[in-house]
Amino acid sequence: MSQNLSTEPVVAIVVAAGSGVRLGGEVPKAVRPLAGRPLVSWSVAALAAGGVTEVVVVVGDGLQDVFAEALADAPIPWRIVIGGATRQESVARGIAALPPGEIVLVHDAARPLVPVEVVRAVIEAVRSGAPAVIPVVPMSDTIRQVAGAGSVVVDRSGLRAVQTPQGFARDVLVSAHAAAAGREYTDDAAVCEASGYEVLLVPGSREALKITEPYDLAVAEAIVAGRR
Numbered sequence: 001m002s003q004n005l006s007t008e009p010v011v012a013i014v015v016a017a018g019s020g021v022r023l024g025g026e027v028p029k030a031v032r033p034l035a036g037r038p039l040v041s042w043s044v045a046a047l048a049a050g051g052v053t054e055v056v057v058v059v060g061d062g063l064q065d066v067f068a069e070a071l072a073d074a075p076i077p078w079r080i081v082i083g084g085a086t087r088q089e090s091v092a093r094g095i096a097a098l099p100p101g102e103i104v105l106v107h108d109a110a111r112p113l114v115p116v117e118v119v120r121a122v123i124e125a126v127r128s129g130a131p132a133v134i135p136v137v138p139m140s141d142t143i144r145q146v147a148g149a150g151s152v153v154v155d156r157s158g159l160r161a162v163q164t165p166q167g168f169a170r171d172v173l174v175s176a177h178a179a180a181a182g183r184e185y186t187d188d189a190a191v192c193e194a195s196g197y198e199v200l201l202v203p204g205s206r207e208a209l210k211i212t213e214p215y216d217l218a219v220a221e222a223i224v225a226g227r228r
């Protein structure tokens, strides 16, 4: 890459347009309170602490006002756009609304407690020239692959669980998403890989857990209490 990225602003897309049915509750998952503050507010604050300068938050249709209220205390400028039927489509809509900046992070609103060190590491790796960067953690459980009625144990030493924020050179993310339209991938690194870009792994953190079920919210509450 010929660009000098050392002074580039870092912009982020926070995807928050999922239904969150597994968590239950009356309000959309991303605005559920964690220690009295909406998940999306935690996520944006974590990105800002790590060096993100502006954020696009992708939300479900009709929820703009709810999210605007949840973001009222955000430490960086934000804009809201309406998401799509899949996570990939929601990211694509976020890309279309991105402010200027050659380094782009994509983060799940459902990972409110990502540590500042992880955000910084992802940004630094992109600044250093990596086209696509993902935070990962080793598997702690024994893993089995099921096939029909049977199952086989898998060697977990070579497996990693992938987290967010994922970081990208802007032109890489933009062109890879355009090329991937119509084919579904579960994350943006896979989208970039499909276009031939190499994906760099950096250490993630257990604290960057994705809030999916009520149990996860209880764990997150405990993490927040431990940080105080």
Ligand code: C5P
Pocket: 015, 016, 017, 018, 019, 030, 058, 083, 084, 085, 086, 087, 088, 090, 091, 107, 108, 109, 110, 111
């Ligand atoms: O469904 P999953 O847990 O993989 O979602 C990860 C993130 O993607 C969540 O933050 C969710 O709000 C977001 N998402 C989205 N648009 C969708 C589906 C998921 O923004 N259509």
